[in-house]
Amino acid sequence: MNTLLTLGWNEAFGCYAEKEQLARIITTGQNTYQGLTINGPCHLKLTGKVSHSITEKYDLPAVGDWVVTDPHQQVIQQIIPRRSSFVRNVAGNQDQRQVIAANLDEIWLVMSLNHDLNLPRLNRYIINAWDSGALPVIILTKADLIADSTMIIKEIQLEHPGIDVLVCSAKTGVGLEDLQARLTHYRTIALVGSSGIGKSTLINQLAGRDLQLTGDIREDDGRGRHTTTSRNLLAVQHAWLVDTPGMREFGLWSTGEQLNQTFEDIAELAESCRFGDCAHGSEPGCAVTSAIAQGRLSAERFKDYQKLQRELAYLEKRKRETELKKRR
Ligand SMILES: Nc1nc2c(ncn2[C@@H]2O[C@H](COP(=O)(O)OP(=O)(O)OP(=O)(O)O)[C@@H](O)[C@H]2O)c(=O)[nH]1
Ligand SMILES: [Mg+2]
Ligand SMILES: [Zn+2]
Structure with missing residues (x-):
């Protein structure tokens, strides 16, 4: 049997409902959804209210979504905001x-x-x-x-x-x-x-x-x-x-806004660093390195964050280059 933890639930989602009423969407059909709760699989439909509130495809339940169901686990009453x-x-x-x-x-x-x-x-x-x-x-x-x-x-x-x-x-x-x-x-x-x-x-x-x-x-x-x-x-x-089914083409383009949300905790820590341009290396008064030293932040997570920063810098550079080329 699954627990919320083994279903991939994370405290960061917040508290929404009785845990029996939380379901993870494992596959979607035409207006029907298969979910998994701590009590096992369930077949779900959207309530009329939720259906009406949906204006674009993007807001429909997707695989991986967390939803709140009724006590009988038959309908979806709410889709919990996605973390990614x-x-x-x-x-x-x-x-x-x-x-x-x-x-x-x-x-x-x-x-x-x-x-x-x-x-x-x-x-x-x-x-x-x-x-x-x-x-x-x-x-x-x-x-x-x-x-x-x-x-x-x-x-x-x-x-x-x-x-x-x-x-x-x-x-x-x-x-x-x-x-x-x-x-x-x-x-x-x-x-x-x-x-x-x-x-x-x-x-x-x-x-x-x-x-x-x-x-x-x-x-x-x-x-x-x-x-x-x-x-x-x-x-x-x-x-x-x-x-997922193999894709043919792929639409773009990103704003990068969501990126920093992924590492909100680190961004928040960084605000307390002594220097505004702290690189979180050997600078004195670095809140990030001290959080790692005290075990409040995992070194692994910080490494992921640094990778992201490098990649972002790279993407920015690419975007600028593309724009320059267009102007010529
Ligand atoms: N030689 C070789 N063939 C592989 C390997 N992995 C998969 N294949 C073959 O590649 C073909 C396609 O594999 P699938 O797993 O169905 O591919 P898919 O990406 O799921 O494709 P879609 O479901 O159509 O998106 C099959 O004939 C596999 O046997 C591999 O590591 N080496
Ligand atoms: Mg396949
Ligand atoms: Zn720092």
């Missing part, structure tokens, strides 16, 4: 924003080491991922199909110094341990990327059993067949993985 969400802008239209998954801790941007590797597309994914409020991780699959991936990895790491790049093969098992190591603390991780790159295969490997269907890629052009057709939240080890 991976959003795709369909054709740049704000009304068409689609939430791929909500309340994520990490987003695995999956690409395969054969035909799929497309660095400009990777950049678009990365920007959206940072904007989600979750940490992006680059996962390169099908390592068995390439003799040597060192150069590609170097190139990606140089472009994205703030992001972990992991290489694996579901076929040989190479690199799976490093992925496994991230499946702790009932974190929620979405796998996104094109069709046929092995997202579902990877999930099955990590789970040690076939949770998801997988499909061959087409022989003529190496593209996938869109085997996975719906988004699903799956319990794998001590984490929740969201399998």
Whole structure:
């Protein structure tokens, strides 16, 4: 049986209802939702009131969302504000924003080491991922199909110094341990990327059993067949993985606003540093390093924060360069 903790609940959501009435959305259908509560699975519909209050797709319950149900666990009375969400802008239209998954801790941007590797597309994914409020991780699959991936990895790491790049093969098992190591603390991780790159295969490997269907890629052009057709939240080890259907295109562009919200605690600490431009290194009177020393802030979390800062600086630089080029 699940507890709120094993469902991925976090105190930071705040207190909303009796804990029996809290459900996590594990998959969505046409106007119906499958949820999971501490008492087990439930089928949910939106109440008329909630339905009427929804003006755009973005506000509909998405996989990973937390909702408040009625005592019989039949209807959704409220959607709890998301702490993060991976959003795709369909054709740049704000009304068409689609939430791929909500309340994520990490987003695995999956690409395969054969035909799929497309660095400009990777950049678009990365920007959206940072904007989600979750940490992006680059996962390169099908390592068995390439003799040597060192150069590609170097190139990606140089472009994205703030992001972990992991290489694996579901076929040989190479690199799976490093992925496994991230499946702790009932974190929620979405796998996104094109069709046929092995997202579902990877999930099955990590789970040690076939949770998801997988499909061959087409022989003529190496593209996938869109085997996975719906988004699903799956319990794998001590984490929740969201399998998603392969994407064709990806809308942009981010504002970066959500980014700092992810690390609100650190931003708040930084305000008490003696120097306004404190780099939280060896400066005297640094509130961040003293919080780490006193165990009030985990060093790991601070490392993630620093990565984010580096990545943001990089994105800013890229944006400026793009704008300069446009003006010329
Ligand atoms: N050689 C090799 N093939 C792999 C690997 N991982 C997956 N595949 C193959 O790639 C094909 C596609 O795998 P899927 O897991 O269905 O791909 P997907 O990303 O889930 O695709 P969609 O559900 O369509 O988005 C299958 O034939 C897998 O056997 C790998 O590490 N090495
Ligand atoms: Mg799939
Ligand atoms: Zn400081």
